[in-house]
Amino acid sequence: MKPPSDFSWPTGGVFPVLHDLPVSSLLAPESITLPKRAFEHEKVLSHELVLSALEPLELLIRRSRVARTLSAAIELQQELAQEAWAGRSRDRGLKAARAAVQREIRLAKQAGDSERLLGLGQEAERLRVALRANQRRRYAFRVVQDGIIWRALGFDRQVIATLGRANPVNYPSDSFPEEYAQAQEHWHAGRLALFCDISNCARSGDLIVLDPENQQTILHEVKERPDASPETRQMKLLQMKVAFLNSGRSEELEPGAPLLLGRSRPRLKTHLSALGDLLRQAEQRGWAVGRVGEHTSAFATDARGGDRATIEREFRTSLQREDRLVHQLNWQAADTYPYTSLHRIERDARNAFVATAPLSIFPLPAATCAALSLGVAAYRLTINLGHLRGQLQQAGWTVVPPDAIAEADKGFLLLARQGSLIRVPTTLADQLVVESLTFGAFRQMLEHVLPLIRDGGDDKVHVSMGWRQEERLWN
Numbered sequence: 001m002k003p004p005s006d007f008s009w010p011t012g013g014v015f016p017v018l019h020d021l022p023v024s025s026l027l028a029p030e031s032i033t034l035p036k037r038a039f040e041h042e043k044v045l046s047h048e049l050v051l052s053a054l055e056p057l058e059l060l061i062r063r064s065r066v067a068r069t070l071s072a073a074i075e076l077q078q079e080l081a082q083e084a085w086a087g088r089s090r091d092r093g094l095k096a097a098r099a100a101v102q103r104e105i106r107l108a109k110q111a112g113d114s115e116r117l118l119g120l121g122q123e124a125e126r127l128r129v130a131l132r133a134n135q136r137r138r139y140a141f142r143v144v145q146d147g148i149i150w151r152a153l154g155f156d157r158q159v160i161a162t163l164g165r166a167n168p169v170n171y172p173s174d175s176f177p178e179e180y181a182q183a184q185e186h187w188h189a190g191r192l193a194l195f196c197d198i199s200n201c202a203r204s205g206d207l208i209v210l211d212p213e214n215q216q217t218i219l220h221e222v223k224e225r226p227d228a229s230p231e232t233r234q235m236k237l238l239q240m241k242v243a244f245l246n247s248g249r250s251e252e253l254e255p256g257a258p259l260l261l262g263r264s265r266p267r268l269k270t271h272l273s274a275l276g277d278l279l280r281q282a283e284q285r286g287w288a289v290g291r292v293g294e295h296t297s298a299f300a301t302d303a304r305g306g307d308r309a310t311i312e313r314e315f316r317t318s319l320q321r322e323d324r325l326v327h328q329l330n331w332q333a334a335d336t337y338p339y340t341s342l343h344r345i346e347r348d349a350r351n352a353f354v355a356t357a358p359l360s361i362f363p364l365p366a367a368t369c370a371a372l373s374l375g376v377a378a379y380r381l382t383i384n385l386g387h388l389r390g391q392l393q394q395a396g397w398t399v400v401p402p403d404a405i406a407e408a409d410k411g412f413l414l415l416a417r418q419g420s421l422i423r424v425p426t427t428l429a430d431q432l433v434v435e436s437l438t439f440g441a442f443r444q445m446l447e448h449v450l451p452l453i454r455d456g457g458d459d460k461v462h463v464s465m466g467w468r469q470e471e472r473l474w475n
Helices: 034-040 054-066 072-111 112-151 157-163 177-190 233-247 272-283 308-329 341-351 368-372 386-395 426-434 439-454 470-474
Strands: 192-195 208-213 216-220 259-261 285-292 295-301 336-340 375-384 413-419 420-424 461-464
Touching: 034 054, 054 112, 072 112, 112 192, 112 208, 112 341, 157 233, 157 461, 177 192, 177 208, 177 368, 192 285, 216 341, 233 420, 259 470, 272 285, 272 295, 272 368, 272 420, 336 341, 336 426, 341 375, 368 375, 375 386, 375 426, 386 413, 386 439, 420 439, 426 439, 439 461
Parallel strands: 259 461
Antiparallel strands: 192 208, 208 216, 285 295, 295 375, 336 375, 413 420
8 A cells, every 4th residue: 555645654663552641531274165065154144144244245345456545445434334333233222122022922832822923033033143244244343444554554564463363342332432533533533543343453551553644553542531451461461572573573473482583584475366257257157167276176166156046056066167177176085174265264353363354455356355355255265285295395394184283283294394384274274264375475485484484593483474565465
């Protein structure tokens, strides 16, 4: 993003903690079939709360990509905050209504009133679907905020992942009105304040404040009372993160071993352009199947692609194409690693992998990103792990057999080289499937991590992974 005329994005620098500004008022992937899961979600996908979100989501994503002024960025924060607060209120109202219906069901059972039970059961189902649809809608708008924060922090995955080390906040907190009031003070002073409570990836402080005057990023924890203590668990964790980002090492953030900040980064390379081609085909006819990269098969679906009869017909045709593709690739007995984007929605709604790029910044049309965030469009990728292991072995790595891995060391892969062991975390596996990372980029990341582990001076270390030139992909 180029610096706007009236506001400069902070670049690099220190991360001071501003905590004394009180205000007085106000899934690891599983092997399941995408089509079956998609039709299970049919009631949710066809719900008005989901369908009515497609157009505003697309508009917000498009605007977030081209926002060049402070005023434009503030308008986005105001609209996203309003949507998040409305989603929270709607969720609480639906849960209260469902609890009332459940009480009525118990009374009807006691009275043996079968006719009333039937009506109450239908109402309970309606409320259950509405709650799931509202959850889907809330998640999708949070994905827009994730994209804004990724851009504001310069697509620096190491910084974003570090600031995301905490329990998720899936609702705006009760103190959100105070946070909004404090954000307004920053906005009036010419600083951009971004809300953390309406994001999946921001879990440090209540506001991320970008100050153009001193080129600093401020993590702002709002205090409801002037006498509130700064020595809270959240503040201590936030200070640990800031110290790690400034020093490059932490003995406290990761249990059992120090955490290192890798300074050398490989260039990010993906197959997202090929995935985008399949998603465009799916938008036209409902389904598409093909290859994404040399050793990855893909299956895309889009509920916007026609009526139900057309989708079912194309679905059957695509299953036949997928079977032929598997036979052509000779993968019938292969060890594979499957993933669907619906998994990510369900997992992220509870506890997001913050080191993975949000769907809103994918190099795809804004309408496609909105549909993916809502689950109206989806994709499944299946990686042939045998080919991945073979390429790693050709590059000099030893793949440790799964049965030789202690339970505490289990991850995506355990690799050995030059007397060092690398446990590949599921976060990097997540990038392989979510972002369609190339095998070459995957190997380069391992090459960059190896010296840190070998020279870390410890028997065991953790490494924060990052890529260079990410903005070239996500912009």
